Amino acid sequence: MMNSNNAYFCRLFQRAFLFNIPKTVDFISFKITENIIDLFIISKKQLSDQECEYIYSAISEVEGDIVECIIFNTHFLIMDNLPKNLEQFGEALFAFIEQA
Secondary structure, three states, X not given: OOOOOHHHHHHHHHHHHOOOOOOOEEEEEEEEEOOEEEEXXXXXXXXXXXXXXXXXXXXXXXXXXXXXXOXXXXXXXXXXXXXXXXXXXXXXXXXXXXXX
């Protein structure tokens, strides 16, 4: 099985997403199960093709850093508000919180 150290993957994702997070994204996280990494992108509206390309570009960068065979599943979720319990989405990479 691949290196399942969440801190290691957190660093890889954070480096890859640096300057690649569209302004419309509210939350990014990942969850590792066996050789599968589920990446969750939450926003209030559907992302444009260009915004999705930023996400896919960052994922490709992480894929290039990993030698194991891994499947990446990217989940684009549209939510008006973030759920109170975010544990279901795994390790948080990015969160944008607006103050009222």
